[in-house]
Amino acid sequence: NAGVTQTPKFQVLKTGQSMTLQCAQDMNHEYMSWYRQDPGMGLRLIHYSVGAGITDQGEVPNGYNVSRSTTEDFPLRLLSAAPSQTSVYFCASSSPRGDRGRDGYTFGSGTRLTVV
Amino acid sequence: AQRVTQPEKLLSVFKGAPVELKCNYSYSGSPELFWYVQYSRQRLQLLLRHISRESIKGFTADLNKGETSFHLKKPFAQEEDSAMYYCALSGGSGTYKYIFGTGTRLKVLA
Numbered sequence: 001n002a003g004v005t006q007t008p009k010f011q012v013l014k015t016g017q018s019m020t021l022q023c024a025q026d027m028n029h030e031y032m033s034w035y036r037q038d039p040g041m042g043l044r045l046i047h048y049s050v051g052a053g054i055t056d057q058g059e060v061p062n063g064y065n066v067s068r069s070t071t072e073d074f075p076l077r078l079l080s081a082a083p084s085q086t087s088v089y090f091c092a093s094s095s096p097r098g099d100r101g102r103d104g105y106t107f108g109s110g111t112r113l114t115v116v
Numbered sequence: 117a118q119r120v121t122q123p124e125k126l127l128s129v130f131k132g133a134p135v136e137l138k139c140n141y142s143y144s145g146s147p148e149l150f151w152y153v154q155y156s157r158q159r160l161q162l163l164l165r166h167i168s169r170e171s172i173k174g175f176t177a178d179l180n181k182g183e184t185s186f187h188l189k190k191p192f193a194q195e196e197d198s199a200m201y202y203c204a205l206s207g208g209s210g211t212y213k214y215i216f217g218t219g220t221r222l223k224v225l226a
Contacts, residue, residue, distance in 0.1 A: 042218035
């Protein structure tokens with residue numbers, strides 16, 4: 001049981017480049033989300049999805065796109081990378097039924113992105 | 117406004133000393149409160165849920181609805197407790213979205 005898998009672990013981009021951060025979970029979780037982690041700012045929600053075909057914006061969605069074509073996968077796309085997007089990105093998923101919102105998140109190991 | 121506040125960015129204690137990491141929240145309903153821990157360069161892990169009333173790695177946290185607090189406590193700190201700790205809130209059953217605090221870095225000194 002792999003849990004939540006994120007790739008790549010590290011990435012350096014040039015300003016203006018685009019890329020996709022991959023996230024996959026094998027726990028049949030309905031809910032998946034993307035956070036960015038910045039010093040002194042904690043975790044900020046970028047986008048989230050409550051099921052296949054359904055996505056919504058979080059607190060800091062600008063410059064990012066998501067899609068949810070399957071329950072397992074929730075990729076995050078950077079459209080045109082900017083230095084302000086230098087951050088650590090975490091994908092998370094949570095339990096679909098019963099104690100929704102009570103079981104907590106399972107996090108991926110993170111992607112450390114640097115935009116130069 | 118819904119908010120989670122962790123007033124301390126850094127907390128340093130000596131090994132064997134008691135630890136209290138503060139968390140205050142603002143929420144209009146009946147939230148579920150959590151503590152997450154992140155060891156150096158690792159993924160965040162769920163440490164505690166208030167509904168479980170459990171003790172994990174010697175840590176406990178009590179939800180005080182009157183003071184809207186959910187402070188994390190441990191009577192005797194260990195060096196391996198050094199990590200980043202995040203307090204988080206969810207709206208409970210049927211709600212997926214979480215609100216995280218800005219985190220407190222705990223350093224346990226030898």
